[in-house]
């Protein structure tokens with residue numbers, strides 16, 4: 001993060017305002033017989049002084065490059081046909097999903113984390129959505145994919161993708177977080193960046209068919225139906241139990257993500273979306289839904305995705321994510337280049353309702369100020385917060401604390417461990433601390 005770029009009082013946009021076409025033409029004509037750089041500088045300084053902007057003239061003195069036309073202003077640009085599908089600039093090549101070395105023993109049972117430190121707003125570009133596969137990703141031919149709906153229903157169904165695309169459709173913005181997000185932190189392993197502490201989190205607009213629509217279509221047994229089993233088509237045989245109330249509330253089978261079809265790594269052509277619930281229940285490459293009257297206790301919910309409690313007992317079916325937040329910038333691995341003003345920004349989310357408030361501390365939790373929540377603030381969607389901060393150059397500890405619409409307050413590590421112990425893997429929603437050294441280096445600390 002470039003502190004120097006964010007200093008108040010710097011007039012970064014002004015030169016563009018001054019270089020309006022007529023002024024540019026004068027420069028071009030008169031500049032024929034002189035050293036171009038020198039002429040531009042003089043003309044610019046004269047123009048800014050004449051317009052009563054000595055501060056701007058001084059700024060241009062310190063940054064003479066603004067007085068030269070760069071090479072891209074003098075060439076023909078690329079034709080649109082060069083990129084029928086848009087790509088980020090080559091200068092953004094560092095902003096990619098990253099795997100954590102050594103986290104998975106085989107590349108197919110993998111996690112790739114979203115670079116939260118470089119994200120704006122609440123939507124994750126599809127190409128940066130985190131990935132978690134139990135047995136690699138598959139690219140399924142949509143013409144051959146089917147969704148079966150069976151069990152306690154009057155009319156068992158087998159839907160093609162074309163069938164599903166004809167049904168009433170909804171589009172909703174939600175986050176998706178793996179239950180294991182923050183797992184390494186339970187054991188006091190302070191991983192270096194927010195990409196690794198919190199990057200099994202992404203936010204998207206999903207489009208698809210509500211489960212309530214499908215269940216009605218199949219005539220489910222309203223008396224006996226208590227649970228759904230969701231099954232994926234990949235080699236991991238991913239299967240999860242979903243409460244019928246949750247299924248009827250806002251869960252959907254989604255084929256769309258961020259305005260286009262799902263990406264293969266995120267479940268193309270069909271995945272389950274269960275807002276507010278941990279990611280493992282969002283079964284990808286969804287092939288079957290079965291309506292039942294009891295939980296299925298499948299392999300992915302009997303031995304995995306359970307919480308090991310301090311008394312040695314396992315807590316099962318704790319699917320809903322409690323309120324959580326994190327400052328994404330400044331965050332671990334970044335460097336504050338200079339003292340002065342910073343926009344401190346981050347994300348907050350909850351599986352219960354919406355985010356009501358985010359407080360931010362700059363002194364390790366002794367004092368708190370309330371951050372600005374940016375619109376939209378939607379249920380079970382990421383909420384972006386921002387807060388002004390002037391860094392005086394001395395060491396600081398930055399933290400954020402979310403409060404949701406139920407009044408639940410995000411806990412500290414001490415509070416969380418008092419209830420959950422420290423041998424858990426899943427559902428870590430503790431307050432994250434970033435330490436700022438007087439050198440400006442930002443690192444992950446546990447306080």
Ligand code: MTE
Pocket residue numbers: 129130131132133134135176177178179231232233234236238265266267278279280281282283284285
């Ligand atoms: N569904 C299937 N069929 N296979 C999987 O491996 N992984 C689950 C879930 N659904 C998985 C799956 C886990 S653990 C998570 S966190 C989310 O998908 C991750 O979704 P994403 O890869 O789109 O981010």
